[in-house]
Every structure is written in C-alpha cells, then in structure tokens.
Amino acid sequence: MNSKGQIFSLDFILAFVLIVLALILSVNFFESTALNAQEQSNRSELLLAAKSAMDTLTNKPSLICELRAQDNTVLDYLPSCVPEQLKIYKKELAIPDDVDCEISQISGSRTVAFGPNDCSSDPTGKLNVVSVDRRMVALGRGTNTRIDKFELLDCQKDLIPDNCELEEVGIRLKVWKT
C-alpha cells in the first residue's frame, strides 16, 4: 500500500511519539533536578543557621559560664558551659526571622530549663527540618553563670567528691522555614 503520503508513514509516527516522549522525560528530569537543587539549597541554609546558632550558644560570652577569680574578677569565659536555666532569644542566636526553631534537651541527668524561650515552636508536620546536636556542660545555679576557678578545678580533678556543679548535657536545636 503505497497510496499514503510520506508524512503519514509509520516511521514518522513512531519518530514523533519518541520525540514527544523524550521531550516530556527531559522536562520532568530537569524540573526534578531543579527542585532537588532548591531543596538542597534550603537545607544548606537551614543547616548553616542551626550550626551558627549553636556556635553562638556555646561561645557567646553573655550566654556561657564566666570563670571568676576569688576577688570576683572575670578570668575567662568557658565555651560549651551554659547555665541550667537558659534564656533563648532567636535574635541573640542570630536565627533569621523566616526560620522557626525548637530547642530541647536530649541527654543528661540535670534538667536544663529553657525560659524565657522564643525558640519553642512545634516542628510536627513541617518539611525539611534540620537538627544539630551539641554536647556541653550545664552549671547547676539557675541563671547564674559564674563559676569560681577552684570550683572548676574541683570538677576537673574531683578534689572534693560530689562537689562539682557542672554536669554533661546534650542540647538539640531544630530549625525549619516558616
């Protein structure tokens, strides 16, 4: 049967279908790649915010323990040493406004209280939640951050048994886009 024109040949139809399929597949592929890249970028941004916030929490002088001499002068600040009652302000931790967060204790026998705390939202049902865990010590004196040089030495060398006011705790920060 050679009465049909060239344009209606079976080969043309097959080629047309293949080209359409290839186009659809390519568009889907590039769309999913772009979506993945966007998600990855969001995730990296959140991870950076969480790490930066935890770095601030463990290193900022106004948040961590003060090492004091017997004459009450400040000798130094102790990184990764926080009071057992932690004040959490998103702004102080440099968490962006479009990022929501939840801070919690994940380990340690001493209970760390968070208050006042504007980082207490519930991440249930949120997509792309990033969490960072940090190990630190909590000073058992409420909001007081002062620790005497010899008190620290007690903890380090166990000079007076069971006299140490520092205890290991694990703190988790979860962040997500609002």
Next chain:
Amino acid sequence: MNRGLIFSTDAIFATIFVVVLAAAFSFYYINAPTNAQFIEKLNYEITDAALVGFYLDKNADDFEEFSGTFVDANHSKCLKIYDYNILFEIGGSALATQSPILDYNFCRGFG
C-alpha cells in the same frame, strides 16, 4: 522491515537505560551528604567531647564514640587537650602547676 537504527528495540532500550542511569547518578550526587559535611560534624563532635572531658575529668574512653588513639579510616581526626597536674594544696584550695603536663587525645574516624 527495513527500519532505521534509531527505531530498533535495542536503541530504545539503550536510550531508556542511559536516561535512568543519568537520573540515578544525578539524584545520588545531589542528595548524598558530602565528605565536607561529615568532616564538619566530626569537628563539632570532637571539640565538644574534648571540652566536656576537660571540664569533667573524662578522657576519650569515657565516651563510647571516641578513641584515645588515632582511628585508621578514610577520614580521621584527633584533638589533643593539654592539662596541668595538681601537686599540692594551700588552705584547702588546690593550686595547679605547669608541670607535669598531661595530654588527652580525642580521636574519631569514619569511612
């Protein structure tokens, strides 16, 4: 049936195979955590453990994830904490001296 090469079953299978393989590779590379992320996490974990150990008189063996000696792995890191020993006390207060110096290793590896 004298169809061209591009319409052969082999060619279609080969095209599908290449597309699936390319998609799988790109998905893996986009989503797989990079070594840099692992190394950064390692840095945090070791620094935190070393500081907690320094404050509370713990060494690497007191933490189950860490070792006091270098870990033979693709990515390993050790952090050394130097501490002073205490030699005597005056009036009930301990004095630290600069000698002898003690060092504690905190090592971890992965891969």
